[in-house]
Structures are given as C-alpha cells and as structure tokens.
Amino acid sequence: MGLESALGEGYLTTKLDALVGWARKNSLWPMPMGLSCCAIELMSAGDPRHDISRYGMEVMRFSPRQSDVMIVAGTVTYKMAHVVRKIYDQMAEPRWVIAMGACASSGGMFRSYSVVQGIDQFLPVDVFTAGCPPRPENLFNALIELQKKVEKSSVLDYRDRKEPIIIS
Amino acid sequence: MNSIIEQVVSGLRERLGDAVEDVREFRDDVIVVLSRDAIVDAATWLRDHEEVPFPLCEDVFGIDAYSRKQRFEVNYHFYSVTKKVRIHLKVRVEEDDAVVPSITAVYPGAGWYERETWDMIGVRFSGHPDLRRAYMPEDYEYHPLRKDYPLMGVPGSIPLPKRG
Numbered sequence: 001m002g003l004e005s006a007l008g009e010g011y012l013t014t015k016l017d018a019l020v021g022w023a024r025k026n027s028l029w030p031m032p033m034g035l036s037c038c039a040i041e042l043m044s045a046g047d048p049r050h051d052i053s054r055y056g057m058e059v060m061r062f063s064p065r066q067s068d069v070m071i072v073a074g075t076v077t078y079k080m081a082h083v084v085r086k087i088y089d090q091m092a093e094p095r096w097v098i099a100m101g102a103c104a105s106s107g108g109m110f111r112s113y114s115v116v117q118g119i120d121q122f123l124p125v126d127v128f129t130a131g132c133p134p135r136p137e138n139l140f141n142a143l144i145e146l147q148k149k150v151e152k153s154s155v156l157d158y159r160d161r162k163e164p165i166i167i168s
Numbered sequence: 169m170n171s172i173i174e175q176v177v178s179g180l181r182e183r184l185g186d187a188v189e190d191v192r193e194f195r196d197d198v199i200v201v202l203s204r205d206a207i208v209d210a211a212t213w214l215r216d217h218e219e220v221p222f223p224l225c226e227d228v229f230g231i232d233a234y235s236r237k238q239r240f241e242v243n244y245h246f247y248s249v250t251k252k253v254r255i256h257l258k259v260r261v262e263e264d265d266a267v268v269p270s271i272t273a274v275y276p277g278a279g280w281y282e283r284e285t286w287d288m289i290g291v292r293f294s295g296h297p298d299l300r301r302a303y304m305p306e307d308y309e310y311h312p313l314r315k316d317y318p319l320m321g322v323p324g325s326i327p328l329p330k331r332g
Contacts, residue, residue, distance in 0.1 A: 078326040079305065085329035113312050113321025114303075122329045 020155045024068070024094065025147040026056045031067035031091065033084060035074025038101040038133040042073045045136035052136075055143055064090040069146065071139075072123070075103040076116045085122055094158040096150070098142050099125045102132045120164070127165045142167050173198050173253045176220050183213055199256045204268055207244070207259050211274040214246055214255065222246035222255065225271070228281035230289030234315035239263040240291050244271070244278075261291065270296040288313035 003013050034042055045052045052058050061067035064087045076084055088097070099119050102108035105128040107117035119125060126149060129142040145165045153159070169177070177198060181188050187206035192199045202210055214222040226245040233241060238260035247254045259268055270293035272279045280302060282293040287301040290311035301308065305326060310317055 078328065081328050111320065113317070113319065116328065120331075122331055124331065 017153075017155050021151045021153060024153075025150040027059075028055075028057050028069045028096070028143070028147065028150065029059045029061050029067045030057055031064050031070040031087065032060045032062070033070050033072045033074075033087065035072070035076060035080065035084075036103065038073035038103070041131075041133040041136055042071060042100065042139065045139050050136040050140070052140070052143075055140065055147070057143060064088070065092060067091060068094065069096040069098060069143075070123075071098045071100050072104040072119050073100040073133075075108065075110055076119050077114050078116055079114075081116050081119075081122055084119070088123055094150075094153075096126045096146060097123050098127045098129060098139075098146060100129045100139060100142070101134055102130065105129065108132060124159070125164050127167060129167045138167060169193055169198060170253070172220055172248075172251050173255065176214070176217065176253070176255060179217070180210060180213065184210060197254065197256055199258060201258045201260065204259050204261060207242075207257065208269050208271055208274060210257060211244070211246070211271045215274055220248050220251045220253065222248045224249055225275035225278050225281075226254070228271075228278050228285060230285040230291050230313070232289055232313065232315045237262065240266050240289060242268050242285060242291055266291045267294050268292070269294055270299075272296055287311065290314060 004011055032039065032042055044050060046058060046060065070088055070091065072084060088095070099105045103110060103115070104119050107115050116122070127142045127146050129138055131138050145167060149165065177191055177200065180200060184202065184206050187203045188200060189203060190201040224247040226247050228242065228244050231241040231243065233239060240261050240263065242259045244257040245254060246257070261268060268291055270282055272282065273295070279296065279298070282296055283300060283302040285291055286293060286299055287303055288311060293299055300306065304312065308325065310322060310325065312321070
C-alpha cells in the first residue's frame with residue numbers, strides 16, 4: 001500500500017506470478033480434440049444455453065499453435081494416440097490437458113485391444129473428467145478446477161508436480 | 169425356401185456338383201456350404217444368373233470356429249436387387265492352409281471386405297490385387313478376432329508415444 005501511494009494513481013503492485021496467472025486463467029483457449037461422442041457434448045458446451053464464453057474459453061482454436069488447453073474428448077485408439085501426441089507437441093507452452101469423459105480417462109467401456117486405457121499413458125493430464133459423456137456442466141467444472149490450478153502456478157515453472165485433478 | 173431361391177440353389181447344385189457340400193435353411197435364409205475352389209465359379213454364376221441375378225455383394229467376413237477341424241470359415245452374402253432374395257455362401261478352410269481364392273475379379277467391391285477378413289481373422293485371399301491390412305498397423309503380427317487372441321491384446325505390440 002505504501003509503495004502504491006508513493007507512485008501515485010494508476011499504479012498497482014503485485015507479484016508477477018499472480019498477474020500472469022490471472023491473465024492465463026481467464027484466456028484458456030481450448031484445442032478441441034474431439035474424437036467421438038464426447039465431442040458432441042463439447043459442442044453443446046459452446047452453445048448459447050451453456051455458454052462456455054462466460055469463462056473466457058469460447059475461442060476454440062483448431063490450430064494447436066494458438067491453443068493453451070487440449071480437451072481430449074473421446075476414445076483414443078492406439079493408432080490415433082500418435083496423432084494426438086503430435087498435436088500436443090505442436091502446442092506452445094504453457095499447455096494443459098483435460099481428459100474429457102470415461103474413454104479418454106480410462107478407456108471407458110472399450111476394454112479392448114485397440115483402445116488406449118487412459119491417455120495419461122502418453123500425455124501429462126491435468127484434469128480427468130467423469131461421465132459418458134460428461135454433461136457440459138461437468139466440463140465447466142473441469143475447466144474451473146483447471147483455472148484454479150493455472151492461477152496458482154508459477155511463471156517460470158508452470159507445470160505443477162502435484163497429482164492431476166479428478167472430477168468425479 | 170421360396171421358389172425363386174429354390175431354383176437358384178438347384179441350378180447351383182447342377183453346375184458345381186460335389187462342390188456343394190451342404191445346403192441349409194435358417195430363419196428364411198438359405199446357406200450353401202461350398203468347397204474352397206468353387207467360390208469364384210459360384211460367385212460368377214450367381215452374378216450373371218439370367219432370371220435371378222445377384223449383382224450386390226453385401227458382405228464378406230470370416231469366422232473362427234476355434235475347436236472345429238476346419239477352423240476358419242469365410243461367409244459371403246449376395247443379394248438379388250430385382251428379385252429381393254439373398255443367398256449366403258460359406259467356405260471352410262483349415263488353419264495351416266487358410267487361403268481362399270479372391271472374388272475381387274467378380275465383385276470389385278469385395279476387395280475391402282477381404283482385406284478386413286485378412287486383418288481380423290488371418291485368412292489370406294489368393295489373387296487379391298492389394299491385400300493390405302484394413303484396420304491394424306501394417307507391421308502388426310496378430311489377427312485380433314481370432315479366438316486365441318487375448319481381449320486386451322498383446323501388451324507392447326502397438327507402441328505408444330513416450331509420455332515426456
């Protein structure tokens with residue numbers, strides 16, 4: 001307080017971590033990695049009824065180079081896993097991953113030779129979301145939990161080493 | 169068995185003789201079991217039949233009857249668009265000689281079905297112009313729909329990217 005009054009009007013002192021975290025959390029641009037029926041719920045999350053833009057996340061970027069959070073919505077097969085990883089590798093840091101729905105989180109009902117039993121086998125996942133598919137509200141829950149995580153993360157080392165968040 | 173399909177089956181018997189191993193009927197579907205070498209002849213004859221032509225090859229797929237001596241079976245479904253009848257052909261092969269003549273020269277559309285059968289069951293089709301796998305990676309060693317293939321696959325047989 002003392003410093004701000006010395007500098008005059010228009011100045012604010014804060015930590016860089018807090019400022020950058022605040023900016024990052026309110027402009028998380030998703031990469032919609034829609035692979036199956038969860039993608040339909042992801043689309044309906046963007047409709048006027050559910051309105052994802054309330055959280056500053058309506059800018060679905062179909063280019064990985066412009067997006068911050070990859071929402072893996074759907075069943076990932078072993079063949080597709082390489083493509084998902086390639087897209088993730090093209091995203092600029094800082095980047096986060098949401099595993100949307102049962103299939104992305106654990107293979108879901110596809111207990112089979114062709115489906116990866118959880119994308120955490122080849123991607124660092126930040127939030128796991130339950131549901132088959134999750135309602136848009138549950139996706140928002142995941143995004144809000146991710147916002148809390150992003151807000152608290154450090155500028156220099158954004159990836160926190162803690163366990164991923166599980167939305168059940 | 170209605171009179172249209174009855175006529176087709178008796179014609180098929182007449183043409184192929186002993187190559188027709190069995191004729192069965194199940195829920196209004198007629199199933200003809202053929203010996204392996206007769207399948208191309210039978211498909212050609214059915215396709216070009218004058219009164220009841222079967223221009224549509226609906227499906228070709230394999231079955232693994234694990235405990236039977238002739239382990240693999242390839243099924244063909246042909247449909248007559250004009251007469252609205254369907255005929256099922258079956259060809260049985262043994263495991264150590266799982267090769268069936270391809271019918272791609274008769275029905276070009278059967279090519280992908282035969283690729284699927286090769287990929288999933290492991291029956292080869294001789295004379296197929298491009299017998300690649302349909303679904304699994306090209307260098308994959310196994311055939312997933314065989315009964316002795318584990319449900320969860322063979323661990324490590326399809327590599328995943330590193331987590332990093």
